[in-house]
Amino acid sequence: MLIQHLDPLASSLFSLLAIVSLLLSFVMLGSRWLKNYLYAFAAESWAIAALSAAVAFYGGYPELYLVALLTALFRGLFLPYLVWRIIRRLNVNREIHVVLQPSTSLVLGALFVMFALSVSYRLAADFSLELTVTVLALTVMLSMKLIGFLMLSVRYEAISQILGLLVLENGIFLGSQILVPGMPLLFELVILFDLLIVVACFGVLVGYLQTHVGTTSSLDLKRLVG
């Protein structure tokens, strides 16, 4: 296993990148402007791409270089560009209906990280692998998952929800590269590919929502109840 014999430099590099990604998801959580939200997502994707490259270099998985390249191109450039275009076309700049103030959601996010940390400690203790990188990767993976769900549930703009979903996937992607770098390549490639389609779908759907319902806020989606 990769994580069991890492040199200290590599392990601190992995930790740094994982923590940067986690911090960026906090930036997303705390910002109300969709643009900032989007920039943070792009930066997070670049951090994850760098992580892939680092894992490829230190772990000796050459195929991960390709994954790094694809992550940077698709998630770091193409998807943000696509979302940026939608933002510009729909002319929405910020969340209008705020359920939770950014400060409240930051505190909640911090609580989620603590929860994720305790779960990861429990798991790692059970394996008797007291490796900080494992615990950190698990923590970041689970807390990005929880933060993504938080974003999905407290934001109503369609764009925010798309980005929330992408954070969910980013979390898994980040964690799986550290925990299971040997997982067959096919898998990761298709996640990228899949997301591309998902966002394309979303773009179309958002367009539809705008033309037919006249709004992109899911707060106004309440015709179907019961």
Added chain:
Amino acid sequence: MTVGTLILVLVAAPLTAVIGCLLLPQPRWCEAFNLLASGVSFLCALPLPFLVDGQAMLFWNDYIIVDRLSVWVVLCTSIVYLLASIYAVGYMRLLKEDRRLYKFYALFAGFGLTTLIGPLMNNIGLYWIAIELTTLVSTFLVAFERVAESMEAAWKYIMVVSAGISLALLGTVFFYWAGTFVFGPTYQMTWAVLGEAAPRMNAILLVLAFLLVLVGYGTKVGLAPMHSWLPDAHSESPAPVSAMLSGALLNTAMVGIVRFLGITRQANLGELPELALVVFGVLSLLIGALFIVQQRGIKRLMAYSSVEHMGVIALGFGFGGALGIAGALYHMLNHSLNKSLMFFGAGNMMRAFGTKDIELIRGVGRRFPTQGALWLAGAVAITGAPPFGLFLSEFTIMRAGLRPYFAWAVYTMALLLIVIFIGFMNHFRTMYYRTAPADTPARGSLSGWCTVPMWLSLAPLLILGLWWPAGIWDYVTSIAQTLSPGGP
């Protein structure tokens, strides 16, 4: 013909239909392509259960698994696909959308394709991808009518299901991770390999992974409380699509849960995984019952009934043992047939009366004697009353649960099924026998395309209720043995 060729044709037929619809966008041609493809798929799926014995067959570098479970679900799916394709010919003509019809049929055949290949995936990653593909294709089908309601339904569908399926992905990664402690960093992530490794995997990680997968794919199956997308998507999509969503898609996602449950069972973790499934099953029945009783929309009524039946199937797999699994598999087939019938009837009435509101649909039996009778028989069947197939399968599932550990679930299930029976029948009484305040006009006539599939689904349902063929019994119990090796 060998199994391999049959599988190839089974998958190639809808693929050809997709290409055909895109190359030749004439509405009548596209109807024909799709109908032909569904017929061919059905004919290929029909002999498969006779050709596959207890041993799983692998094709294409082990990426495709053809075993009794996958073949069974493929058969259910292809039946619904065929019935829905016949029905779609009549129904889609009523919508007067000839110009966009080729898109509908291309997507519909694509939806058929993805639901057919889902159960055949042998690699847990590819299975996840197949499920995600079904979502991508069907979102556009849900949104096909382009009114505000169907947009809303499509949006909820894709958001809720994608979020759910991302949990399933996390669970899949955890399963793989648990396996790396046994096999090292890289190995083939097939069902069989993971099952082999399960006894040596870390128990806590395995439980965590299973629960994540259960919640993730459970969202797609429509188990409560993750069902919130289901009533919207089922009620707002065109009726043939509703039938496919309910009769085919939900089963395809259930296969994943069943296979992961099989892996987890190998590890002897006690009853926890089964208990989780049973709790979700009971919750689904409860939510189904509550919303059926006070329902006002006709298609939403059918949608909540799907939540209920997925709950029943989850209970069957949760109770386990030969009886439980056999009952659940038999229930899958019966539910696929019956729910198609119900959605076809609901679609017809919706078109005939121009409303989805139960209160405004009156005198069905008087105005449409044949169709009304078929639909009413279907309603009796779907509530689990004899002499139809669902009675037998629900009864078998209840028998399976009658042991001290799960007896509470059986009693709750029985009570809720009675509540559902009363609630469901009450709505049908309103639609059939209460006189209309101001006689609502019944518009338009329905073509034979809309009635024939109702006959085709009711007839086997009646036969399967009167006679559970010994061949089918042996078949489903043999699946039960592969899924729970040491079970009672």
